[in-house]
Amino acid sequence: MYDVREYLTKNYASNVTVEFEQVVEEDEKVWLYDNYERIMNTTEVSDQEKTKALQLLVRAEQMELFLQKRFATHKRYSSEGSEALVVALNALIAEASTGDAGIDSAVLGMPHRGRLATLVVLNDYPMRNLLYKVAGNNDMPVELKERIDDIPTHIAVSNSKKFDTATGSLKSQNKKVSFTMVHNPSHLES
Numbered sequence: 001m002y003d004v005r006e007y008l009t010k011n012y013a014s015n016v017t018v019e020f021e022q023v024v025e026e027d028e029k030v031w032l033y034d035n036y037e038r039i040m041n042t043t044e045v046s047d048q049e050k051t052k053a054l055q056l057l058v059r060a061e062q063m064e065l066f067l068q069k070r071f072a073t074h075k076r077y078s079s080e081g082s083e084a085l086v087v088a089l090n091a092l093i094a095e096a097s098t099g100d101a102g103i104d105s106a107v108l109g110m111p112h113r114g115r116l117a118t119l120v121v122l123n124d125y126p127m128r129n130l131l132y133k134v135a136g137n138n139d140m141p142v143e144l145k146e147r148i149d150d151i152p153t154h155i156a157v158s159n160s161k162k163f164d165t166a167t168g169s170l171k172s173q174n175k176k177v178s179f180t181m182v183h184n185p186s187h188l189e190s
Helices: 004-012 026-042 047-070 084-096 115-122 127-134
Strands: 105-108 157-162 176-181
Touching: 004 026, 047 084, 047 115, 047 127, 084 105, 084 115, 115 127, 115 176
Parallel strands: 105 176
Antiparallel strands: 157 176
């Protein structure tokens, strides 16, 4: 027997839920709900995928905790509460880079909130470089008379690597992706 309550609880009141009511077009809204339910009812998350997601979450959270303790007064727009963004971006890029038709580059423009964790955890920006900037050091050479440097949350970086959602060996069909995070110009300059 089909239990509507069990179906709705599983899909909309368990660990994951969605909200599509803000979508105006009814056809689009139905498409979103149908595809969400299809994915929820057919996709099993492996232990390796869960482990990879946990590793990314822990790295992002530990980095934020370290920065909070070490640089308590530095404005850094932490990802606190939105660490799952790193996992979601990793999954999106991994999925998009799968197979022959997969992407080989991705460009991300994002706001300040969570940017530092994304730089370090997902785009492999060296933590020592970030700490150098957060400590107030200037990347511009002293010889320059007008040394205008920017803040850490505006850093741009590009890296090439394989993205995967599972721990252990990378899926052979995943391409190497050139992942670029563009500069985040200050809204004050706009």
